[in-house]
Amino acid sequence: MACKNPTEASPPLDRAILSLPAGIKTGRILPSDELSPVVEHFWWVHWDTEEEQTSEVLSYPSIHVVFEKQEATVVGIVRKKFIRRLHGCGEVFGIKFRPAMFRQFDSTPAHKITDRTFPLDNSVWDRGVIGxxxxxxxxxEKAYHAEMALHVPAQATDPQAIHIRDLVEHIRHNPEIRSVxxxxxxxxxxxxxxxxxxxxYLxxxxxxxxxxxxxxxxxxxLAKGEGTIASVAAELGYFDQAHFARDFKSVVGLAPRxxxxxxxxxR
Known part of the structure; x- marks a missing residue:
């Protein structure tokens, strides 16, 4: 089956983005239906700013392949808040794989990639396509070439990877899941x-x-003003604000207040 061209998308601001300063633009391009079980979306960031700006992201549990300047890298799951300082003019293009689905393309145990960045393996990814x-x-155009490169290997199926992907999506969409x-x-x-x-796998x-x-x-x-610190903590199942504040700070980097x-x- 022929690959369809990826589709431009304009979704609401991702809840993973904690701050997106002025001078920084971001967007997504959706993959074809055939690729969507493996790739959530292609994404891009462009910046043009005279003053140094800081972008903060609370990453989802996904592995990314990132293309910037003349480098292509694999970025494992980032457990802490991801902070990137941007200055001048530049752009990045990336592929966000669905949870556990990068295993379709690289057999390296995922925990060896967590919190680390590696050059994209040319034995797996054709250098001409990367270029x-x-x-x-x-x-x-970048998304189109990525789509073409990923289409064939994405057809392979690993039942374990699919199972973990679906469990992560279940956690994502069901707030009542609060423990293992x-x-x-x-x-x-x-x-x-x-x-x-x-x-x-993850x-x-x-x-x-x-x-x-x-x-x-x-x-x-909290950012949308949809509750107090106490009510949000209670909604998430925390029995006291102190425990919630510790967890929140360990992930976001700041206490809720x-x-x-x-x-x-x-504002």
Missing amino acids: KILNSPSMT SDLTMRAGLTERSLQRLFRD GVPPKWVIRRFRLQEASEC HFLDKLQAK
């Missing part, structure tokens, strides 16, 4: 087996994934 992506003048024990019945696995598969444990999604929800609610103060100062 086309790096040198294409538009983001839609909540997930084991859905997974049909023992907790030990679940931990092992998450380590090998790169982080299920507890980390659950907490990351729930705290992303918390930061979004300071997070709100920083948002208020920017």
Whole structure:
């Protein structure tokens, strides 16, 4: 079946983005239906700013392939808040793989990539294709070449990878999942087996994934003014604000009150 051209998309601001300063633009391009089970979207960032700006992202549990200047790299899951300081003019193009689905293209256990960046392996990715992506003048052309390169290997299926992908999506869309024990019945696995598969295919444990999604929800609610710190903490199942504040700070980098103060100062 012939590949369809990727489609431009203009979704709402991703809850993973904690701050997007002036002079920085970002967008997404959706893959074809055939590729969408493996790739969530292609993405791009462009900046043109005289003053140094800081972009902060609370990453989803996904591995990315990133193309910038003349380099192509694999970026593992970033467990802490990702901070990038931008100055001058530049752009980045990336591929966001669905959770666990990078395993379709690279057999390296995912935990060996977590919090690390590696050059894209030329034995897996054709150097000519990498060159086309790096040198294409538009983001839609970059996405087209990436789509063509990924289409055939994406047809291979790994049942374990698909199972972990679907479990992560279940956590993402079901706020009532608050503990690993909540997930084991859905997974049909023992907790030990679940931990092992998450380590090998995703790169982080299920507890980390659950907490990351729930705290992303918390930061979004607070940023939109959809509740107080106390009500958001209670909604997420925290029995006391102190525990919530510790978890929030460990992930976002700021206590909830300071997070709100920083948002208020920017308005």
